[in-house]
Amino acid sequence: MPAPSLHDVQRLFWQSVAVRPGRDSIAPGFLGLVRGRDDSERRTRIRVYSDAYLLRLRDVLREDFPRVAALLGTDQFDQVVENYLEEFPSDQPSVRHLGRVVAEFLRHREELPKCLADLAELEWARIEVFDAPDAASATVADLISVVADEWPDLRFRVIPAMQTLRAQYPVHQLWSGDESLDVSAAQTSLRVWRKDDYEVLHAPMDERESAALHKMIAGETFALICESFGDLAAAQAAEEASGLLARWIEDGIICRVDRPD
Amino acid sequence: MSLLPHLGHGVGLRTVHYPQVLDGTARADWFELISENFMIQGGRPLQILEKARELAPIVFHGVSLNLGGIDPLRQDYLAELDLLIRHFAPAWVSDHLCWGAIGGHFAHDLLPLPYTEETVRHVAARIRHVQDRLGRRILVENVSSYISYSISSMPEWSFLSAVAEEADCGILLDINNIYVSAVNHGFSPIEYLCKVPAERVGQIHLAGHSSQGDLLIDTHDHPVPATVWRLYREALRKFGAVSTLVEWDDQIPSFDELIAEAHHAREIEGEVLSASSISA
Numbered sequence: 001m002p003a004p005s006l007h008d009v010q011r012l013f014w015q016s017v018a019v020r021p022g023r024d025s026i027a028p029g030f031l032g033l034v035r036g037r038d039d040s041e042r043r044t045r046i047r048v049y050s051d052a053y054l055l056r057l058r059d060v061l062r063e064d065f066p067r068v069a070a071l072l073g074t075d076q077f078d079q080v081v082e083n084y085l086e087e088f089p090s091d092q093p094s095v096r097h098l099g100r101v102v103a104e105f106l107r108h109r110e111e112l113p114k115c116l117a118d119l120a121e122l123e124w125a126r127i128e129v130f131d132a133p134d135a136a137s138a139t140v141a142d143l144i145s146v147v148a149d150e151w152p153d154l155r156f157r158v159i160p161a162m163q164t165l166r167a168q169y170p171v172h173q174l175w176s177g178d179e180s181l182d183v184s185a186a187q188t189s190l191r192v193w194r195k196d197d198y199e200v201l202h203a204p205m206d207e208r209e210s211a212a213l214h215k216m217i218a219g220e221t222f223a224l225i226c227e228s229f230g231d232l233a234a235a236q237a238a239e240e241a242s243g244l245l246a247r248w249i250e251d252g253i254i255c256r257v258d259r260p261d
Numbered sequence: 262m263s264l265l266p267h268l269g270h271g272v273g274l275r276t277v278h279y280p281q282v283l284d285g286t287a288r289a290d291w292f293e294l295i296s297e298n299f300m301i302q303g304g305r306p307l308q309i310l311e312k313a314r315e316l317a318p319i320v321f322h323g324v325s326l327n328l329g330g331i332d333p334l335r336q337d338y339l340a341e342l343d344l345l346i347r348h349f350a351p352a353w354v355s356d357h358l359c360w361g362a363i364g365g366h367f368a369h370d371l372l373p374l375p376y377t378e379e380t381v382r383h384v385a386a387r388i389r390h391v392q393d394r395l396g397r398r399i400l401v402e403n404v405s406s407y408i409s410y411s412i413s414s415m416p417e418w419s420f421l422s423a424v425a426e427e428a429d430c431g432i433l434l435d436i437n438n439i440y441v442s443a444v445n446h447g448f449s450p451i452e453y454l455c456k457v458p459a460e461r462v463g464q465i466h467l468a469g470h471s472s473q474g475d476l477l478i479d480t481h482d483h484p485v486p487a488t489v490w491r492l493y494r495e496a497l498r499k500f501g502a503v504s505t506l507v508e509w510d511d512q513i514p515s516f517d518e519l520i521a522e523a524h525h526a527r528e529i530e531g532e533v534l535s536a537s538s539i540s541a
Contacts, residue, residue: 005379006331009410010330010360010363014364033410033412034408034411035446044474044476045476048407048476048478049408091367093325093327095297096298131302131304131307161304198308
């Protein structure tokens with residue numbers, strides 16, 4: 001019988017350590033490829049790799065999703081990780097991307113509380129903004145020289161290190177609260193962003209702020225952004241809109257102010 | 262390798278030491294950084310990297326090049342590595358003599374290869390491709406292992422030497438990995454050192470390990486043990502002064518404790534080399 005090829009060796013190795021994480025599943029044919037006094041020793045040696053595979057990636061996911069892990073508890077989180085790795089083994093050279101579809105995975109697990117998927121989405125958004133491209137934030141000084149006639153046609157560019165997300169649950173409370181999954185469903189909008197000092201923050205938004213921010217992201221003019229406050233009296237709408245703009249500037253989520261040509 | 266500078270005795274930079282990098286108190290001869298941790302678009306890690314290279318020379322050490330794998334080399338990975346190299350100008354770049362991915366899936370581990378002629382040709386061709394793509398010679402590191410293959414037709418040191426010769430690459434010799442694998446597979450670490458081509462050894466790694474039953478595990482969570490320091494002395498007698506780096510990846514101590522290990526390596530180098538010059 002010809003010696004197994006390099007491809008055969010690696011295929012059998014992978015099947016033995018990674019295809020069914022957490023379960024002893026040494027591929028037929030792999031034991032014979034491993035040197036050892038007997039099969040027991042061979043299994044022990046192979047298990048070093050299968051254990052390391054699971055433990056290393058579990059640690060990565062625990063670090064990336066600390067609140068999901070805390071709320072699930074050790075045993076249930078470990079089980080979720082085993083199932084996740086079986087369905088979504090890492091497909092990128094950097095392990096930083098391992099948890100990319102954890103939220104989607106949790107959303108399809110009927111046996112788990114539905115709010116977990118939303119919480120995972122928030123935790124992942126925080127990771128994504130952590131190493132998103134840099135951009136210097138605009139300051140109040142960038143607005144001081146804007147004359148009154150220019151304001152309606154101003155457009156704003158948001159920093160790359162900012163994301164918005166919509167959740168079915170108040171995930172910001174889950175993120176900062178106690179160890180309880182007992183929350184009622186409530187439509188929630190959040191923005192997640194990285195400050196100039198690299199701190200990652202998130203904040204819930206009411207419907208007006210959410211609408212206004214999405215218009216700004218879409219490149220709409222300040223006049224159109226202000227329409228998000230159209231249900232208010234004109235003076236109050238202007239006050240709300242300018243207050244919001246001041247807060248966004250203070251939070252550092254705007255990186256450019258474009259004046260009309 | 263004569264083409265590489267002797268940078269002295271450095272440390273692997275990990276996230277817990279970032280504050281000392283930012284305030285400028287992380288003082289070392291040089292820093293080694295994990296390439297993949299900086300294949301990102303922005304944020305704090307890249308700021309740390311900029312700051313680190315202001316403090317000392319840096320080198321990039323990869324863990325996911327998959328040099329021994331069957332999958333095609335990831336061109337997107339090489340492009341990102343090339344970009345990092347161009348921007349941050351490391352003194353050199355290294356990765357591991359192992360495989361770590363198949364079918365597009367990554368183990369994020371350093372998995373052992375069978376030591377055969379087929380594997381030598383396969384890996385050497387891939388290293389040459391990487392070197393052509395990056396426009397520079399790279400170093401490949403021997404990994405620690407817990408299994409060996411019945412189909413292997415040569416000892417690890419012959420495999421390492423053959424790959425380095427055929428690829429015309431450098432060697433990052435991990436002394437701890439030699440010791441760990443020697444215990445796990447029952448070979449002589451001294452014979453290993455004697456058979457490695459000295460002219461290709463451009464860097465040395467030192468680290469700690471743990472025991473698990475009859476096996477030693479390359480955990481990088483302890484100080485460098487006496488057995489590894491002894492082997493380091495042997496390596497210095499054989500190779501002379503080589504840029505040396507202390508790795509510590511788990512239960513990471515303070516920067517001061519870490520740098521003390523690098524200083525100890527420097528002391529040992531001084532002792533060994535002065536003794537060698539006296540006996541010569």
